[in-house]
Amino acid sequence: MRRALWSERFGLTGRGWVVLVPYLWLLLFFVVPFVIVLKISFADLALAIPPYTPLLQWDDHNQLAIKLNFNNYAFLFTNELYFKALLNSLKVAFISSIICLLIGYPMAYGIARAKPATRNVLLLLVILPFWTSLLLRVYAWIGLLKANGVINNVLMSLGLVHEPLAMLYTPFAMYVGIVYSYLPFLILPLYANLEKMDWQLLEAAEDLGCRPWQAFYKITLPLSRNGILAGSMLVFIPAVGEFVIPALLGGPNALMIGRILWDEFFSNRAWPVASAVAILLLLLLVPFMMWYQSIQARESAGAR
Amino acid sequence: MNQRRSVFIISCIAFGFAFLYIPILSMVVFSFNASKLVTVWDSVNSPTLKWYHSLLNNEEILDAAWISLKVAFINASGSVVLGTLTGFGLARFTRFRGRFLLNAMATAPLVMPEVITGLSLLLLFVAMEQTIGWPAGRGITTMTLSHMTFSMAYVTVVVQSRLATFDTALEEAAMDLGARPLKVFFVITLPIIFPAILSGWLLAFTLSWDDLVISSFTSGPGSSTLPMVVFSKVRLGVSPEINVLATLTIGVVTLIIVGVSLWMARSRRVEAAGA
Numbered sequence: 326m327r328r329a330l331w332s333e334r335f336g337l338t339g340r341g342w343v344v345l346v347p348y349l350w351l352l353l354f355f356v357v358p359f360v361i362v363l364k365i366s367f368a369d370l371a372l373a374i375p376p377y378t379p380l381l382q383w384d385d386h387n388q389l390a391i392k393l394n395f396n397n398y399a400f401l402f403t404n405e406l407y408f409k410a411l412l413n414s415l416k417v418a419f420i421s422s423i424i425c426l427l428i429g430y431p432m433a434y435g436i437a438r439a440k441p442a443t444r445n446v447l448l449l450l451v452i453l454p455f456w457t458s459l460l461l462r463v464y465a466w467i468g469l470l471k472a473n474g475v476i477n478n479v480l481m482s483l484g485l486v487h488e489p490l491a492m493l494y495t496p497f498a499m500y501v502g503i504v505y506s507y508l509p510f511l512i513l514p515l516y517a518n519l520e521k522m523d524w525q526l527l528e529a530a531e532d533l534g535c536r537p538w539q540a541f542y543k544i545t546l547p548l549s550r551n552g553i554l555a556g557s558m559l560v561f562i563p564a565v566g567e568f569v570i571p572a573l574l575g576g577p578n579a580l581m582i583g584r585i586l587w588d589e590f591f592s593n594r595a596w597p598v599a600s601a602v603a604i605l606l607l608l609l610l611v612p613f614m615m616w617y618q619s620i621q622a623r624e625s626a627g628a629r
Numbered sequence: 630m631n632q633r634r635s636v637f638i639i640s641c642i643a644f645g646f647a648f649l650y651i652p653i654l655s656m657v658v659f660s661f662n663a664s665k666l667v668t669v670w671d672s673v674n675s676p677t678l679k680w681y682h683s684l685l686n687n688e689e690i691l692d693a694a695w696i697s698l699k700v701a702f703i704n705a706s707g708s709v710v711l712g713t714l715t716g717f718g719l720a721r722f723t724r725f726r727g728r729f730l731l732n733a734m735a736t737a738p739l740v741m742p743e744v745i746t747g748l749s750l751l752l753l754f755v756a757m758e759q760t761i762g763w764p765a766g767r768g769i770t771t772m773t774l775s776h777m778t779f780s781m782a783y784v785t786v787v788v789q790s791r792l793a794t795f796d797t798a799l800e801e802a803a804m805d806l807g808a809r810p811l812k813v814f815f816v817i818t819l820p821i822i823f824p825a826i827l828s829g830w831l832l833a834f835t836l837s838w839d840d841l842v843i844s845s846f847t848s849g850p851g852s853s854t855l856p857m858v859v860f861s862k863v864r865l866g867v868s869p870e871i872n873v874l875a876t877l878t879i880g881v882v883t884l885i886i887v888g889v890s891l892w893m894a895r896s897r898r899v900e901a902a903g904a
Contacts, residue, residue: 382816447642583743
C-alpha cells in the first residue's frame with residue numbers, strides 16, 4: 326500500500342518533470358518569439374541598434390506610454406507588391422502540391438503494393454534524397470537547366486532544338502525545384518496511409534464487375550483521403566514561405582512572399598515591415614496548419 | 630495485379646525515381662569534370678580529381694564545415710533529449726493539463742516556413758540580449774538553440790510514433806515487479822526505442838547541417854555555416870567545387886543510411902528469432 330502511494334506520488338511529479346523542460350523550452354523559443362514579432366510589427370523603423378523604436382516608454386511623469394504604429398500594416402495593404410507576392414506564393418504552392426500529388430500518388434501506390442523486399446528498397450530510395458542537402462539538390466538543377474546546361478546540351482546534340490531553351494530563372498524552373506524538393510514529403514505520409522489499405526476490397530469490387538479504374542476511383546481514392554491531404558499540406562504550407570528555391574532558380578522576377586520577407590530584413594534592414602509580413606503570412610497559414618493537425622489526429626486515431 | 634495497370638504503375642515509379650536521381654547523379658558525374666565550365670564535359674582531361682584537391686584546400690569551406698559540424702553535433706544531442714521527453718510525454722501521458730498546447734507547439738515547427746521561424750528567433754535573441762544580456766551577440770550558441778527548437782519536433786514525431794506501436798505490457802510488468810518508473814524507462818523503454826532515438830539523432834544532425842534560412846537569421850559575424858557559404862557561392866553561378874561537396878555528402882549519407890537500415894533490419898530479425 327505504501328509503495329503504491331509512493332509510486333503514484335512519484336509518477337505525478339515524475340510526469341511533471343518529463344514534460345516540464347520541453348514545455349518551457351517551446352514556450353521560450355517558439356511562442357515568445359511570435360509575441361515579439363507581433364510587438365515589433367507595431368514598432369517604427371529607427372536608426373538604432375536594433376533598428377526599431379520601443380513600444381513602451383516611461384515618460385517624465387511616471388506614465389507608461391504605449392505607442393502602436395499601424396503604418397507597417399497600412400504600408401503592406403496599400404502597396405500592391407505584397408498582395409501580389411502573397412497571391413503568387415499561394416498559387417505556386419497550390420500548383421506545386423497538385424503536381425507533387427500527380428507524380429507522388431502512383432509512386433506511393435506502387436511502393437505500397439510491391440513485394441516487401443522491393444518495398445523496403447524503394448522506400449529507402451525515396452528517403453535517401455531527403456537526407457542529402459536540399460541546397461545542393463536545388464543547386465544541381467542550375468547545372469541541368471541553364472543555357473549551356475545538361476538538358477540543353479542533350480536536346481541540341483539530338484537536334485531537337487537549335488538554340489538553347491531559356492529554362493533557368495523562369496517560373497518553370499521554380500516549379501521543378503519545389504516539386505523536386507518536396508516530393509518525398511508527399512510520398513511518405515501517403516505511403517504510410519496506403520500501406521494500411523485492405524486490398525481485398527479492390528479484389529471484391531473487381532469480382533463484382535467493377536473496372537480497375539472505377540474501383541480505384543470509388544475505393545482506393547476515398548480511403549486514402551487523409552494521406553492525400555496530409556501529404557499535400559506538408560508540401561503546400563512550407564512552399565508558401567519558401568525562400569531558397571525561388572532565390573536560386575526563379576530569377577529576379579519570382580515574386581514570393583518568403584523572398585520579400587528576406588529582402589525586407591537583410592537588404593532594407595526594415596525589421597518592423599519584415600515582422601508585419603511574417604504576422605500576415607502566419608495568419609494566412611494557421612488555418613492550414615490546424616487542418617493538418619486535425620488530419621494527423623484522425624490518422625493516428627484510425628491507426629489504433 | 631492487372632497487367633496494364635502494373636505497366637502504368639511501374640513506368641510512373643521509373644519516371645519518379647529518374648526525376649529524383651538524375652540531378653544527384655549529374656553532380657556526381659560532373660565533380661570529375663576537368664572543365665571549369667562545369668556542365669561542359671572536357672573529355673580530354675577528365676575524369677580528374679583536381680576539384681577534390683581544391684575543395685580540400687579551400688579554407689573558407691573547411692572553416693564553415695567545422696562550424697556546421699559543431700552546431701549539428703550539439704543540436705542533434707540536445708534535440709534527442711528534448712524530443713524524447715516530449716515524445717514520451719505525449720505518447721504515455723494521454724491526459725494532462727496543457728497536453729493540447731504541447732502537442733501543437735511540438736509539431737508546428739514541422740510545417741512552419743523557415744523565414745518566419747528564423748526571423749522570430751532572431752528577434753527573441755535581440756530582445757533577450759537587451760533585457761538580460763544573454764546571449765551576447767549572435768553566433769554558434771544562438772544557431773544551436775534555434776536548430777534545437779525545430780529539430781526536436783522531428784525527434785518527437787519519430788519517438789512518439791515508435792512508442793505508440795510498442796506494447797506497454799512490458800513496462801507494466803516491470804512496474805508490477807517493483808521497478809521504479811525511472812528504472813523502467815532506462816532498462817525497458819530506452820533500449821526498445823533506441824533505433825527511433827538513433828534515427829532522430831541522425832535526422833536532427835542532417836536538418837542542422839543543411840539549414841540555410843534559420844542559420845542566416847541567427848548567425849553572427851565570423852560564424853558562417855557551410856550552407857551559408859555554399860549559398861553565397863551558388864548565387865554567383867555553378868562551381869565545380871560545389872559538385873565535389875555534393876558528391877562527398879551523398880557518399881557519406883548513403884553509407885550511413887544503408888548501414889543503419891541494414892543494422893535495423895538485422896536487429897529486427899534477431900528480435901523476431903528470439904521471440
